[in-house]
Amino acid sequence: MKKIITIIVLLFGSATLQGQIAIKAETIYTVSGSPIKNGIVLVKDGKIENVGKGLTIPEGYKIFETKVLSPGLIDAKTLVGISGSLNIPTDQDQLDKTSPIQPELRAIDAYNPEENLVKVVRDYGITTIHTGHGVGALVSGQTMIAKTKAGTVETVIIHPLSMLAMTLGPSVSSNFTSPGTKAKQIAMIRTEFIKAQFYQKKQSDSDTSKRPAADLKMDVLVKLLKGEIKALITANSSNDIMGAIRLAKEFNFKLVINGAAEAYRLIPEIKAAKAEIVLHATMARNGGDMVNMNRESAAILTAAGIPVSIESGFEAYVPKTRIILFEAGQAMAHGLSFDEALKTITLNPARLLGIEKRVGSIERGKDADLVLYDGDPFEYLTKVCVVIIDGVVVKEGCK
Structure with a gap:
């Protein structure tokens, strides 16, 4: 029998007060x-x-x-508003391939709140998104948090800078001639972090004349090293996840593992690193560095005491985005309880993003x-x- 919702509007006086x-x-x-x-x-x-x-x-x-x-539902990581529905170069701003390391790129300079996909996900109950630069570069740029209501960037934004989007894995090597190997990927990132450490030290020199000129790239990396923002590192294979954990330990930054297809194999290591998890869409395809993804991952990680947020992620083809309501439902079908499934798209991502005092429950x-x-x-x-x-x-x- 078809379910029916009854919407009753009672008007008292000449008009209903807006917002009541x-x-x-x-x-x-x-x-x-x-x-x-x-x-x-x-x-x-x-x-x-x-x-x-x-x-x-x-x-x-x-x-x-x-x-x-x-x-309202919260998408823990999406490219909606940065990657558009037309799937043509003019509405695909999620990845700049001129350099593999570009932390200075700001999501707020590319986000389009009027993009059709924003309305699509809003109509499925998604009221807050964590969006920004995408997968496929060592450091692709910054992420932001916004409401999915209509308006300008300034009127919909919650936080203009949330995390720094990074990637380890084969998608990086396929986009750039260098790095070409996993070892080179880590080496290039370490080099930039070491530069940022020296930049940070020089910027704090008591003699202002000895301080270096402002550097947009270094300024953002210093924010990461100081713990002001988190590193959102897309890593799916156990090898790449461990690479992200080693980097976080060496440079003492806050780590969020995105994708995390083989995270179920590394539960002790993830817990020891205090890493947070944004899990790939449940119905993603097994292939590439996600060949060993497990549809029970959300249930396995949750049972181990690791909070999970489920992302819509990114689709290279139309319709360009998944719907987290369906993805969480699939996680429930593969062992997650109803309450925990709902948390993966509400309170868990709110806590991950540091906005739980405003949204998520x-x-x-x-x-x-x-x-x-x-x-x-x-x-x-x-x-x-x-x-x-x-x-x-x-x-x-x-x-």
Whole structure:
């Protein structure tokens, strides 16, 4: 029987006050606590005003009724807004191949909030994305965090600089004549980090006349060495994952392993390194350096006490992006519990990105980023019917 969501709008007075919303849900998945049955969420001025059972709905609130309510979904790593839907050179800004090491490239200078793919993922409940420069260069550039609402970069952004995107593996050697081997990849990165260490030391010289001129590349690498940002290193084979761990240990930076196809083989090493994991899309193909990927990886890593965030990643072909709601559902089908599957696309990435005080769960005072479904979010036939970002309805209708 087809599930139906009933959306009831009650208007009190001449007009509904913008941003004042009440949502009645048969099940509210707060993520931070136990599900609430037959609960209510109140939204005011872009924030979650209250959540619970038996709440009084103030006059003038726009009322929605739904089967299921969850926090807005968070894509832990995507290229949406940088890589466009047309799949032509003019909308593919995710990878500059003029040099294998370009930490100075800023995602905010390339991000297009009006790109069609931003709307596509928003309509599937994704309200926050971690996007930026992509896979295939030793250091491809910076990443950023943004809401998927319409606007300019300045109005949608949460953090303009989140992480530094890096890659170890065969995709680098296929894009550049040098490095041509794994050893050369590591050597080139180490060389730049050592330069950054000397640059940092000289910049702190008490004699200002001896300080070097500002260097955009070095400035970003110093931020990484100082722990102000994290290194997002795409590494899939166990060999490349260990290379990333050795680099992080030598230069004492915060490590996020992206892709992590063979992470299930290195659980003790990953835990010892305190590395965080952004796992490849569950339905990615087994091939190349992901030939040994395991569809049970999310369940295996979670059971070992390693928090997992699931990414949409990057598709070189149309439609250019995966949908994390489906990917998390597949992870659930391969051993992950419902609660943990929902965390991989809500609270876990929020914590990874350092934005858990704003998003990732339904709690009083957090941003009113909410998704209304006509059934179980991970059921194939369920539809996302309403999406709310910062208290504003940005999608309405179960089509």
